[in-house]
Amino acid sequence: MKFGIHNPSWLFGSEPAEIFDAVAAKARWAEDHGFAWFSVMDHLIQIANVGAPDEPFLEGWTVLSALAAVTRRIRLATLVSSVHYRNPAHLAKIAAGVDLISRGRLTFGIGAGWFETEYRQYGWEFPPRPAVRIRQMEEAVRLILAMWSEKRTTFQGKYFQAQDAILEPKPIQKPHPPVMIGGGGEQLTLRAVARLADACNVGGTPDIVRHKYDVLRRHCDAVGRNYDDIERTNVISFVVARDEAQLAAKRKRLAVPDNYYGVAGTVAEITDLVGKYQDAGVQLLISSAFKNDSETLELLAADVMPRFGVNSA
Incomplete structure (x- = not known):
């Protein structure tokens, strides 16, 4: 199993001008401590279950391009970009x-x-029907793949078009950068993964994740796709402490709500949970830390990841 870090917010206890320095330091720390992945949200305001809507929030692709220049090994991603926020070409x-x-x-x-x-x-126009948005996403991915591979791209879709478009230079990765489709919708989204994606990202408990992967396998069988060619990932937010007393103190200090959307636990409890995700089929576990709690990430690197064969040094 591989491990990654997802950056859930831009609150680092610093002035706005120092935000990028803080996230860059976090990404460099991650690649020096065994993490294989660093992702950012592609939103322009904070989402409701993570923080306040008016907190400072950086644009994802701007940050990603800067991180690309100041990191060396770690894989970078948005988790995930909405199809509507930019013209796909x-x-x-x-x-x-x-x-x-x-x-x-x-x-x-x-x-x-x-x-x-x-x-x-x-x-932006918000198409209210999920099926429409998913069809738009599929069409956008087809256009993007064409732009990455064709010398000039002419594309006439229902939602998006390009006319004799030039994209140079092409991406370095061949045949193209891996495409991750986020979401666990069983009828349409996971079918889109089977058709077009190199990786999926779903959330939920280990039992829910196992079920979603079973659905994905059936979609792969239906379209003649090798299920094992798709990287299976999961994202989860953690609050981690060494023992119950320290966990209670941390919950109070961070004001972790009773309806916290992630998992708060001791090192032993989180290690057991990660094992369940591994058994469910997760190949890359992407962790975020509530309120960017650095100790949570340090405990994951030092005490949890080595149990799964990852050297954090």
């Missing part, structure tokens, strides 16, 4: 540039979009 160009700057370390994360409040604030 333009997004293909942005992503190709990040792959080049990172020397081939981009995973291209994309999803159908869901955060209607953000759409309203920034003037």
Whole structure:
């Protein structure tokens, strides 16, 4: 099993001008402590279950391009980009540039979009039917893959078009950067993964994740895709402490709500939980830390990951 870090917010106890320095230090620490992945959210305001809507929030692809220049080994991604926030042909160009700057370390994360409040604030049209948004995402991925591989791309879809478009330089990774589709919708999203993606990302308990992977396997069988060619990932937020007393103190200090959307536990409890995710089929466990709690990540690296064969030194 591999491990990654997802950055859930830009609150690091620093002034706005210092935010990037803090996240860059976090990404460099991650690659020096055994983590294989570092991702950021592609939102323009904070989502409701993570923090306050008016907290400082950096644009994901801007940060990703800067991280590509100041890291060396770790894989970089947005988790995930909404299909509607940028013209897909333009997004293909942005992503190709990040792959080049990172020397081939981009995973291209994309999803159908869901955060209607953000759409309203920034003037994007929000298609209310999930099926429409998922079809738009699939069409966008097909256009992006064409832009990454064809000398000139002409694409006439129902939602997106390109006319004799040039994208140079192409991404470094061949045949293209891996495409990750985020979401666990069983009828449409996981079918889109089977058709188009190199990786999936789902959330939920180990039992839910195992079920989602079983659904994905059935979709792969239906379209003639090798299920094992798709990297299986899961994202989860943690609050970790060494023992119950320290966990209670941390919950109080961080004001962790009773309805916390992630998992709060001791090192032993989290180690047991990670084992269950591994048994469910997770190949890359992407962890975020509530309120960017650095001790949580340090305990994951020092005490949990070595149990799964990852050297954190």
